[in-house]
Amino acid sequence: MNLSRQTIVNISSPEVNVPAPSYFDLPEKVLQFGTGVLLRGLPDYFIDKANKQGIFNGRVVVVKSTRGGDSDAFAQQDGMFTLCVRGIENGETISENIVNASISRMLSARFDWAKVLECAQNPAMEIIVSNTTEVGIELVLEDIRATPPGSFPGKLLAFLLARYKAFNGSADKGMVIIPTELITDNGAKLKKICQQLAVFNDLPANFMTWLDQHNHFCNSLVDRIVPGKLPAAEQQEMEKTTGYKDSLMIKSEVYRLWAIESNSERVKKILSFREADAGVVIAPDINVFRELKLRLLNGSHTFTCGLSFLAGFSTVKEAMGNPAFNQFISALMLQEIAPAITGDNLSLEMAKDFALKVLDRYRNPHIDHQWISITMQYSSKMKLRNIPVLLKHYERNGTVPELMAAGFAAHLLFMRCTQDNDQLYYGNSFGRKYLVNDDHAAWYAEKWTRLEAADLVREVLSDAAFWDADLASLPGFAEAVTGYLQQLLEQGAAPLIEKFQSDSMIA
Incomplete structure (x- = not known):
C-alpha cells in the first residue's frame, strides 16, 4: 500500500x-x-x-x-x-x-x-x-x-x-x-x-x-x-x-x-x-538564540572536533559513548563556555539549559554526524566561533580555560599537514591519512615544516592579523596550549582525554 x-x-x-x-x-x-x-x-x-x-x-x-x-x-x-x-x-x-x-x-x-x-x-x-x-x-x-x-x-x-x-x-x-x-x-x-x-x-x-x-x-x-x-x-x-x-x-x-x-x-x-x-x-530580538547556537553547539563542535578525530572517534555519537569524552565536552560547555557568554540578555541558567539540550542531541543514536565533516574550514570556525568566547573568559577570569586550551592544541595538531600530488593538503594520525579541508592549510603547513611545538604555538597565537587578537598575550594560555600539544604528540589524543577525567580536572 x-x-x-x-x-x-x-x-x-x-x-x-x-x-x-x-x-x-x-x-x-x-x-x-x-x-x-x-x-x-x-x-x-x-x-x-x-x-x-x-x-x-x-x-x-x-x-x-x-x-x-x-x-x-x-x-x-x-x-x-x-x-x-x-x-x-x-x-x-x-x-x-x-x-x-x-x-x-x-x-x-x-x-x-x-x-x-x-x-x-x-x-x-x-x-x-x-x-x-x-x-x-x-x-x-x-x-x-x-x-x-x-x-x-x-x-x-x-x-x-x-x-x-x-x-x-x-x-x-x-x-x-x-x-x-x-x-x-x-x-x-x-x-x-x-x-x-x-x-x-x-x-x-x-x-x-x-x-x-x-x-x-x-x-x-x-x-x-x-x-x-x-x-x-x-x-x-x-x-x-x-x-x-x-x-x-x-x-x-x-x-x-x-x-x-x-x-x-x-x-x-x-x-x-x-x-x-x-x-x-x-x-523582538533573536540574537540570544543565535549566540547560544553559535557558541555552545557550533563552538563546542569546533573545540572538540580535532581532539575527538585524533582520538579515533569517527562520529559524534561514537565519541559521546566514551565516558571520558562525554565528561570532557560536558565540562567544556557547562564550566567554560556557558559562564563566558552570559550577559544582560543571557543568563547562566539559560546557557546551561541550552547546553544540556545540545548534549542530548550529541547523544542521539540515530544521527551519524562525522567529525571529519565538522573540521571543514576548521581555522575560520575556530576564529569566528571560539576566539570571542576565549577572550570573554579572560576578561572575566584572567585564568587559563584548560579545556579550551586542550581543544586549541588539538586544532594545531590536526592542522599539521603537507601538500600531496593532487595539490590538496593531508594530515596523518597514527597511519590514518585525512584531508585538511581548510583555506588556511598552507599557512599551517609552512609553520609545521620549520618550527618546534613551543615556537609554533607562540607564532600562531601571536598572529593578531589572523585571529584579530594577540592570543599569546593571554596569561598562561600559550604555555598551556604548548603543554597539551606536547602530550598529544607524545601520547595521543585518547590518553589526554582520559587524563582530564582521571586527574579530576573536570567535574
Whole structure:
C-alpha cells in the first residue's frame, strides 16, 4: 500500500500519527519556496502539528525552482510524507512517526509560474517561507516580469506585485515573509534586495510604500538536524511497521527551534502555529538564540572536533559513548563556555539549559554526524566561533580555560599537514591519512615544516592579523596550549582525554 489520500484511512498502526479527513479541506495559507528536508522537517512540521490541534488550519503550496527531485512522488502521495522523529529529550528516548499533510500541492516555478502568481489572488494566503540556500538571497538585476524570474528575490517580488494588484494595495493583504536561509539578518537583507530590485524595475511609488509598510520581512533562525531519507534497511523496517510505502519518508532529531524576530502583534496572530509547539519562538530580538547556537553547539563542535578525530572517534555519537569524552565536552560547555557568554540578555541558567539540550542531541543514536565533516574550514570556525568566547573568559577570569586550551592544541595538531600530488593538503594520525579541508592549510603547513611545538604555538597565537587578537598575550594560555600539544604528540589524543577525567580536572 502506497501512502496517499485514498489509503490514509487504511493505516491502522498505532505507531503512526495520521491526519483526519477534514485536514485536506483546509485553505492554502502559506507559499513555500523550497522543497528541501529542512523545510519539511521544521516549518512544515510545526504547521502540521498546529493543524492537527485545530490551531492554524492552513496548508502549504510549495514552489520548486530546481529541476528533478521528488515532484512525481509528491503528486502520487498528495503532498504527504512521513517524518520519523528520533532522539533524546530530557533524558528520555523519543520515537515518533508522523504523516505530515501540511503540503497541499507542489508547483514548478519553471512550468507552473502562472499558477504561482494565481496564489497571490488567494485572500487566505498570508505567509511566505523560503530556504533557497544562502546563495539564494542575492541581488540579481533582472526583469521580474519574466516567466519566471531567475532569482528567488525576483520571484518573490513578482509575487508581491501580483498580490498588490489583486487587492488594490490593501494594507491587510501584505505578507509575513520568513526566510530560513542560514545567514544573519536574513529577513532584513531579503527586504533590502526586494526594494533595490523594485527600483531597478521602475515599479510604482505606491507599490514601494506598500512593500515597505505592509509586508513583514522577519529575520529567523532555524535549528534542527534533518538528515533526510532513511537508510534502506531502516526504510524497509518502517514500511513493515507502518503497513505502507512512502518514498518521501525522512528522519529528524527531536530538538527543534524556529526563532522568528518580530514585535508585531499582527505577525504573532498570523503565525498562530506557534501556539502548538514551544519550539517556535517569536521575539523582538533573536540574537540570544543565535549566540547560544553559535557558541555552545557550533563552538563546542569546533573545540572538540580535532581532539575527538585524533582520538579515533569517527562520529559524534561514537565519541559521546566514551565516558571520558562525554565528561570532557560536558565540562567544556557547562564550566567554560556557558559562564563566558552570559550577559544582560543571557543568563547562566539559560546557557546551561541550552547546553544540556545540545548534549542530548550529541547523544542521539540515530544521527551519524562525522567529525571529519565538522573540521571543514576548521581555522575560520575556530576564529569566528571560539576566539570571542576565549577572550570573554579572560576578561572575566584572567585564568587559563584548560579545556579550551586542550581543544586549541588539538586544532594545531590536526592542522599539521603537507601538500600531496593532487595539490590538496593531508594530515596523518597514527597511519590514518585525512584531508585538511581548510583555506588556511598552507599557512599551517609552512609553520609545521620549520618550527618546534613551543615556537609554533607562540607564532600562531601571536598572529593578531589572523585571529584579530594577540592570543599569546593571554596569561598562561600559550604555555598551556604548548603543554597539551606536547602530550598529544607524545601520547595521543585518547590518553589526554582520559587524563582530564582521571586527574579530576573536570567535574
